[in-house]
Amino acid sequence: MLGRAVSAVHNGIQSELVYVEADVSSGFPRFSIVGLPDSAVNEARLRIRSAFHNCSLPFPKGRITVNLQPASLRKQGSGLDLAIAIAILRAEGMLVERKQTAFLAELGLDGSLVPAEATVGLALRLAEAGIQELYVAPGPPIPGPLASLMNIVASSTLTQVVAQLTNHPPVCAVPSRTSMDDKTSRQDATIPFDMLDSLPNRAFEKRLLAISAAGRHPLLFIGPPGVGKTTLSHRLIDLLPNLSEADALRSYAYHELVNPNAQFSLRPPLREPHHTLTPAGLTGSGSPPRPGEVTLADNGVLLLDECFEFSKATLNALREPLTSGVIHVSRNGRTASLPARFLLVGTANPCPCGWRGYGECRCLEHDVRRYWSRCPGPLLDRIDLIHYMNRVPDGTNNPLGSRDPVAFELRQAVSQARAILEPVDELDPIKQFQPRAVSMLTHLCDKLCVTERVVVQTAKLARTIAALDRRDEIRVEDVEEAFALRSSARR
Structure with a gap:
């Protein structure tokens, strides 16, 4: 039988x-x-x-x-x-x-x-x-x-x-369905704003975080040690909306493969690998391939603290997933396509000692050039927002700060901007642009001799800026701000 x-x-x-x-x-x-x-x-x-x-x-x-x-x-x-x-x-x-x-x-x-x-x-x-x-x-x-x-x-x-x-339940029956405790689920869905609200005099940096979160634009903070690069980068996850139940389940399934003690949460994942991470650890390894950091950060944030300390091969591996949102991995004759739609945020010092342009720098010129050469040019070209941070002047505010609604307002603006950006046609980067905005975009691109990728990324950045202001139509000032954000730090 x-x-x-x-x-x-x-x-x-x-x-x-x-x-x-x-x-x-x-x-x-x-x-x-x-x-x-x-x-x-x-x-x-x-x-x-x-x-x-x-x-x-x-x-x-x-x-x-x-x-x-x-x-x-x-x-x-x-x-x-x-x-x-x-x-x-x-x-x-x-x-x-x-x-x-x-x-x-x-x-x-x-x-x-x-x-x-x-x-x-x-x-x-x-x-x-x-x-x-x-x-x-x-x-x-x-x-x-x-x-x-x-x-x-x-x-x-x-x-x-x-x-x-056989429809004869035993005496010590186990409940037929188990689920997450309601209180735990509510706590998981709660977003802590205290840290972002307690950072005084960082209005411009917070706006960059909002732009990055709304349009999924890669972001890089550069500055001396102790200026707050890592603290701000950790707060980017607070501005992202909760995942849908389907996305949260898929994310939990990926994490459960590498960490049996992973906890289910509706919050987007935040991955912060050490700079000794290998390319295989980033993209996925094993036969058949298991998820790497880019897949574990899917629908969340991938934070590379001191990103210039990562190996050049590891940073080069980010180029494909940043463009397509998918990573194709081949191991021992087997190929797999793994999801990798993450938001990249990085931090870096301006030089090996960290004080170039901010204080007494002890680095030689060739040491600085070698330090910057660790980050491939094509990867820097894919990072839409690069910002040089300065120290906050002393005595301007209470270091602890007083709670204000800025974080709540930023998250609301990000959610509304994403709702505006969702139905946008990715194949037409200048759709919904005013005629004067299109002329300004064309003029600046011709004047600066930028590549086609930069044109598309700048158009997307301008669209995100307009969406944060709750507008469907992109104006000239949006294009100007987008170019300023992309070019001001690329010196």
Whole structure:
């Protein structure tokens, strides 16, 4: 007799459905698993046999053949244990097959269920395939948006799963659905404004943060040590609106692959890698490729503190995702396209000692040129906003500052600007420009002999400036400010 069950496995950053078939026939007792299983999947034979014995479930005495479809996909991990056990029980006639039901858990020798690796990404794929009920092991709370897509049943043992499938719930029933605590969800969606409000005399820098957040324009702060570059860069994430539930689930699934203790949140992710980061760590590594920093920062902020200390190869790897929002990775003959639509913000010193133009600089001229050569020219050309920061004059304000509504107003302006910019046609950079604004854009581009990329980026920057002022139409002053912001720091 043939028994079937449904589960899922990770294939790099993607999740793939696995259809488990179990055939029990007469013959010499043997337990075989086919369909490209790895060592962890093959070892399921021993775990399942012991779990059946310790749960007082009859184990088939004949020949057992388990097929994992699709056979061409490499099956990795131990999350298929429960699905294989259920398929065997169905092959023996002990359980009736249920459609739109899946199983995702590892089995212990005593029949207990252990959570599978990165369950959320697998559950999302199963929900997309129309699965309505998923049996898992008790573990971290399931995000509320995921629990609303399907009925997630948390069971502690194989015996409980069998009892629930036969409509005879055990005495110690586990709640059928777990979700994030409401209070925790509200806290995750709350945006702290205290730090941004407590930075006095930084009105221009805060406007740059708003422009960057509204139009997703890369931003670079340059200045001496201790001037507040990193503090301001950390506050950029506060101006971004909350993610949609679908985007938040996808972001959580990416983070869960590299950090089992990741927490679900509706806030955009902020990634701040160390300057020793390698190109593979930035773009993704492994076979099949696992997410790198650009993918983990998808729909969020990638902060490169002291970005000129990163290797030139690492910085060069940013050029493709900054332009297309996708990174194509090839590892050992396998290619994957990973999402990488992040907002780049960086900080840097003007020279190796950090005081060139701000105080007594001890650097030689060739040391300064070599320092700046670490950042490739094509990458600097893709950064729309480069700003040289100065120290705040002493005695102008209380260092702690008094709370004012500037952060709240900035976030409101960013949200409204994004709503205006969303339907804009990316293929027509000068759409909705006034005729005089188009003439000004053409005149300045011809006078400065800029490239086509700079023309398009300047037009987008002018559109963002107009959107922050709640205008659909782009005026001459918007074009002038956009050119001033792009060219003032490129000296």
